[in-house]
Amino acid sequence: MNLIPRLSKGRWAEELAQQYLIQRGLTPLTQNYRCKWGEIDLILRDGNILVFVEVRYRQHQQYGGGISSITAQKQQRIASTAQHYLQQQRFVQLPTCRFDAVILSHSATNTAPDILWLKDAFRLT
Template sequence: MDDKQLATQASGQAGERLAREFLEQQGLTFVQQNIKYKFGELDLIMKQGEEWIFVEVKYRSSGRYGGAINALGNKQIQRLKRAAEHFIQLNHIDAICRFDLIAIDDDQINWLQNAF
């Protein structure tokens, strides 16, 4: 891995940490993070009461190129849905689920509930 990849990975981990702390401050309960399957990855899994929340975290150090809130494409959304479906099946979850987006530009956090 080169220096740029390491820096990107470190900033992504920092973004996930900020997102988790923010969501916990909003009353959500942490379940798991960085669940990886060959067809997709789940950044954060949280719960709010009985509802399961699959959270995609997008972190950008600047607002250039549309910022973090515009960094999620249709192909990625499909991979996230597939990974969440797999997680739900593996864990025998029978509950309401939703997908949220945490978009972080510098230290500005935007929380989009039911993002897709």
């Protein structure tokens, strides 16, 4: 029995990831920020740091884990979208930024997902 409706798995994973991060002291700012360059699942504050979060859900590991799906191309799209967000917010002083990933996966059927929070999951070179 699948506990997650098929069409809402991504949304469900993002909500669960956001609650997980809130419980760890982060403050939510925006969900599903979109522009012509892409989308950022979650944007939060961790103290003075602005955190852009990519959420990945994998029901099975047969196609690779969630982190392997965040390719260099995906990272670049996230970075371009983050740059757009920063420009739109018109910060007086640009905040320190971090790119995190939250990976949700199931190790057994009908159990709560395992959650892995990767702080500073990637950096732009």
